[in-house]
Amino acid sequence: MAVIDGVTHDFPGRRGRAVRALDSVSLSIGDGELVSLLGPSGCGKSTLLRILAGLIVPTSGKVSIAGTDPGELSRHHQIGIAFQDHALLPWLSTRANIALPFRLAGRRPDDARVEELLSLVGLEGFADARPAQLSGGMRQRASIARALVLRPTVLLLDEPMGSLDAVTRRRLTVELQHVWLNDRVTTVLVTHSVEEAVFLADRVIVLSARPGRVLADRPIPLPRPRQASVLHEASLQGLAAEIDGLLAADGR
Amino acid sequence: MRPVLGSGGRRVAAFAVGAPAPLILWELIGRSHAFGAVWPPLTAVVRTMLEPTGREVLLRAAAATLPQAARGLFAGLVLGSTLALVARIIPALGVGFGQIAVLAQAVPIIAVTPFLLTTMDRAAIPSALAAICVFFASFVSIAAGLSRAPSLYGELFRVLGASRLARLRHLDVPASIPLFLEGLRFAVPGAMVGAIVGEWFQATRGLGVVMLHTMRSGDTQMLLGSALVASLISLAAYGAVATAQRFCRWELT
Numbered sequence: 001m002a003v004i005d006g007v008t009h010d011f012p013g014r015r016g017r018a019v020r021a022l023d024s025v026s027l028s029i030g031d032g033e034l035v036s037l038l039g040p041s042g043c044g045k046s047t048l049l050r051i052l053a054g055l056i057v058p059t060s061g062k063v064s065i066a067g068t069d070p071g072e073l074s075r076h077h078q079i080g081i082a083f084q085d086h087a088l089l090p091w092l093s094t095r096a097n098i099a100l101p102f103r104l105a106g107r108r109p110d111d112a113r114v115e116e117l118l119s120l121v122g123l124e125g126f127a128d129a130r131p132a133q134l135s136g137g138m139r140q141r142a143s144i145a146r147a148l149v150l151r152p153t154v155l156l157l158d159e160p161m162g163s164l165d166a167v168t169r170r171r172l173t174v175e176l177q178h179v180w181l182n183d184r185v186t187t188v189l190v191t192h193s194v195e196e197a198v199f200l201a202d203r204v205i206v207l208s209a210r211p212g213r214v215l216a217d218r219p220i221p222l223p224r225p226r227q228a229s230v231l232h233e234a235s236l237q238g239l240a241a242e243i244d245g246l247l248a249a250d251g252r
Numbered sequence: 253m254r255p256v257l258g259s260g261g262r263r264v265a266a267f268a269v270g271a272p273a274p275l276i277l278w279e280l281i282g283r284s285h286a287f288g289a290v291w292p293p294l295t296a297v298v299r300t301m302l303e304p305t306g307r308e309v310l311l312r313a314a315a316a317t318l319p320q321a322a323r324g325l326f327a328g329l330v331l332g333s334t335l336a337l338v339a340r341i342i343p344a345l346g347v348g349f350g351q352i353a354v355l356a357q358a359v360p361i362i363a364v365t366p367f368l369l370t371t372m373d374r375a376a377i378p379s380a381l382a383a384i385c386v387f388f389a390s391f392v393s394i395a396a397g398l399s400r401a402p403s404l405y406g407e408l409f410r411v412l413g414a415s416r417l418a419r420l421r422h423l424d425v426p427a428s429i430p431l432f433l434e435g436l437r438f439a440v441p442g443a444m445v446g447a448i449v450g451e452w453f454q455a456t457r458g459l460g461v462v463m464l465h466t467m468r469s470g471d472t473q474m475l476l477g478s479a480l481v482a483s484l485i486s487l488a489a490y491g492a493v494a495t496a497q498r499f500c501r502w503e504l505t
Contacts, residue, residue: 081412
């Protein structure tokens, strides 16, 4: 379980004046739950994810994952992460890129696990290709496979599909659910796509514009696995419209 | 409009025009005696180089200079990469090392030599000078290469719990290879220069020795012949590094 308890974060601004990015955000994420953080750009959703990753220490408030702090969890190689940019190593094959977390943990790669992920993300045929030979969607899939390979306690996804075209993005959204269902790891997904947030999540957390506050916490009661067609169904569209409305009201 | 030649084709064309031009100029100056009768045409130089005596002398000299340059190159690379790695691990030392490297580059090697002559074995002077010539280029290029990975990669490695050593091994060192090779391309001719200049100080064999003797005796054909051999060795090494570069052309974005 991940607990975010009264987290406030200020960035140093001009003339020594601080800019508040997050304002007393509290939420808890259950084990095996996929939570989407949704909000306009600049709402601090990425900042919150970086705090969960241990890359930023919040100005005040506390974060704990599985009873420990993110830095400690990192040192034990228990956090998986994927960014908007794939951040694959260009000199390694797809297979070696996915196996990288094993090497960084000082362990021998578990070949069976690496192969399992390669086929789960549909890259078996590209195991020996370099990132430069892959399409944008393939690179993101490899980067998500890398995040999952060690069966982390928590998976953090920072707009992993943000740089893709609309068609690829939609296909990858459906695939990501399939990949996620294989492990059901506790996941925080940052996105600015309402559809994506609703389709993938067990709960959608809506953050307000700067400073980020929790505007709404909506459970998404759609059964899994959700088919691609769900994206067009009234139930999802209704939820999306409701969240869109919240965001629009906040923007005013 | 599409170019008639692709960029590869254009490079070959430029080389076909550019490379022979100075050689043809050399030949013309030699034949016309534009710079006096002591300037031999290229063809005369090559003929002397290929004669049994000329060939024997130049091959023996090259066989003496090559290991000196190679040893110096190796020593300079080891020193440069070690200091660059230490500077990466302990950034506070990096500034000092950078100044040492700049100093090694700024002081003319001729000025260092008298000091080396009094402190070390004469036979080691050529490789020592070659090492000094190589050190700067290798340190600067490796140090720059090691700190080149964009911050996103650093963050990834941090979240994945990589130790400093693991980060160095799996991120910084491979990321530095393209720049290292770029530096090596310039370090290799430097090693030849250092070794040859080093041989001017009481060495018994080598291309530098041949140059010195032929200069004194006015044998310009052999003098230019030994310079030509040195250039060919540099060019071959340069080509080898350029080939290696084609296989390591990665860019972290």
